[in-house]
Amino acid sequence: MEIVEKIYDVIVIGGGPGGLSAALYSSRADLDTLILDAGLPGGQLNNTEKIENYAGFSSISGSDLAQEMYKGALQFGAEYTFGPVDRVENTNEYKQVISGKKIYRSHAVIIATGSENKKLNVSGEEEFKGRGISYCAVCDAVFYRNKEVVVVGGGNSAVEEGSYLSQFADKVTLIHRRDQLKAQKILQDRAFANDKMEFIWDTEVEEIMGDSFVNELTLYNHPTGERSQFKTDGIFIYIGLVPNTRPFADLGILN
Numbered sequence: 001m002e003i004v005e006k007i008y009d010v011i012v013i014g015g016g017p018g019g020l021s022a023a024l025y026s027s028r029a030d031l032d033t034l035i036l037d038a039g040l041p042g043g044q045l046n047n048t049e050k051i052e053n054y055a056g057f058s059s060i061s062g063s064d065l066a067q068e069m070y071k072g073a074l075q076f077g078a079e080y081t082f083g084p085v086d087r088v089e090n091t092n093e094y095k096q097v098i099s100g101k102k103i104y105r106s107h108a109v110i111i112a113t114g115s116e117n118k119k120l121n122v123s124g125e126e127e128f129k130g131r132g133i134s135y136c137a138v139c140d141a142v143f144y145r146n147k148e149v150v151v152v153g154g155g156n157s158a159v160e161e162g163s164y165l166s167q168f169a170d171k172v173t174l175i176h177r178r179d180q181l182k183a184q185k186i187l188q189d190r191a192f193a194n195d196k197m198e199f200i201w202d203t204e205v206e207e208i209m210g211d212s213f214v215n216e217l218t219l220y221n222h223p224t225g226e227r228s229q230f231k232t233d234g235i236f237i238y239i240g241l242v243p244n245t246r247p248f249a250d251l252g253i254l255n
């Protein structure tokens, strides 16, 4: 293992909006700050087509806002390094942050590791990942031009990304396990007014099937208890997020 010589005041783990904001504040307060990131600066902002509810920007693409946040975070001297964190040790003297073969030390650690997409955990989900199953409309919508796709979920992400997908696909069917959406009303209104969007309520996806690509789903309808087959060219899963807390489990940090 290589111990990095410099001892930081603050190590921020995660370079999403939370981590970049934390680094901006700590470096501006004259604290020696290192951001350790495991992905693109801006995190999941990069997977969002358009942001129109962030103060100061009437409308901006997720990746442009990510770039702005990144520039802002580094303007007072914070350092940024790619380094997925394996674990953090809380010694008497320092916090030790272990990333691969490197050990970084600091007086404080800010955990801003965000979350990853929750999985449906149904048969076929692992098998067809990247072959008709996606968790990122901005990344993959273009592959579904003139095709028919399903979006699963009823939150802001499902409804917003479903609307985005409708710019490419011929038809977007949103399948939700309840009879009403949880998404903000403005997003619901847009989706209900969208000719290309259809809704299947009270229904869960039980199985994802296909040949080389996804072509069919088994659906389970709650009130009736009936199962049915549904043909589709792809499925986008937006059923929420789980926190990235694995590196901190030893410290008892789980959510």
Ligand code: NAP
Pocket: 053, 119, 120, 152, 153, 154, 155, 156, 157, 158, 160, 177, 178, 181, 182, 204, 238, 239, 240, 241
């Ligand atoms: P979310 O708000 O947690 O919504 C998850 C949706 O998936 C819910 O409708 C939930 O159903 C459904 N669901 C959960 N587990 C399921 C399962 N196993 N099978 C089927 N359906 C399941 O997640 P999100 O939409 O990804 O949003 C995450 C956070 O980001 C939220 O705080 C959201 O407000 C925010 N966000 C904001 C914006 C924006 O401001 N424009 C855009 C995107 C996301 P129930 O409704 O029955 O619980």
